[in-house]
Amino acid sequence: AEAAAAALAHGTAVVAVGGDGSLGTVAQAAHAAGCPMGVIPYGTFNYFARTHGIPTEPAAAVRHVLDAHPQPVQVGGINDRVFLVNASLGVYPELLQDREAYKARFGRSRWVAFVAGCATLLRAQRRLRLHIETGATVRDVQTLTLFVGNNRLQLQQLGAEPEDTVVGTPGDGSLAALMLRPIGTLSMLGLMLRGAMGRLGEAAGVECFEFTHMVVKPRLARGRKEIVVAFDGEVARMRAPIDLRVLDQPLYLLQAPGAAGEPAAGA
Incomplete structure (x- = not known):
């Protein structure tokens, strides 16, 4: 916070080095x-950098920053926190915690992340009971996880892009929500296979939809007021209800003239 205030006072910028979680903190x-x-970018997936046309090779990224000018980009909000790529409740925060344990033991790679994710999903049993409000629509659902995406590249990789029902697209005017209904072990194996093939949205028990503002009220045990959430790879506890929205104020990202993100699948 002090570095950001000092940079603003001197008419410069802060520069973040790391994966999506580290970038989210800055x-x-x-x-x-x-x-x-x-x-x-210096992470495993680098979704935020790749979406916004920032080179993933460090030396090239430094040259990009030196040639760049501030451009507004969309960020999401989860209660009082900002997220760049995604936010979630339920089994996905557990998956992130397991992934870090696997990385500490086996190293950082996409395969390690995939194996950790499979192990978490196969033992997923805990159901979330959520009261969800999106505009005039109110409903109660049971789900293993509620995943909210602000990054088209990650959603395309999963094959989980929602139908276009509001103005804009996820990451540029809207957010995407993905819910995984409780399913058995065999169905979970099929779901993981579809996810690996980029066809998660076709799996039974998966619901995707688009929104700009959503309030989530989880049913908690008596005396509990907080729920575990994740945002950009960081895990924390937040007080319910959980307010998810496209923030009116953008983030001003340094982008070089003509920078373009990775193309859409099939483009």
Whole structure:
């Protein structure tokens, strides 16, 4: 926060180095201060950088930042926190915790992340009971996880892009929600196979929809007021209800003229 305030006062920018989780931490401070932010990606997936045309090779990313100018990009909000790529409740935060344990033991790679995810999903049993409000629509659901995406590249990779029902697209005017209804072990194996093939949205028990603002009220045990959530790979506890929305104020990202993100699948 101090670095962002100092950069704003001197008419410069903060530069974040790391994966999507580290970038999200810096973005929280930069967004609050209204300070431009540059990115040097150094993570496993680098969805945010790739979506916004930032090279994933560090030296090229540094050159990109030096040639860049601030451009507004959409960020999501989960209660009082900002997220760049995704936010979630339920089994997905558990998956992230397991993934970090696997990485500490076996190293950082996409295969390690995939194996950790499979192990978490196969033992997933805990159901969330959620009261969901999106505009005039109100409903009660049971789900293993509620995943909210602000990044078209990640959604395309999963094959989980929602129908176009509101103005804009996920990451540029709207957010995408994905819910996984409780299913058996065999169905879960089929779901993981579809996810690996980029066809998650076709799986039975998976629901995808688009929104700009959603309030989630989880049914908690007596005396509990907080629920475990994840945002951009970071896991924390938040007080219910959970408010998810497209933030009116953008993040000012340093982008070079003509920078283009990775093309859409099939484009």
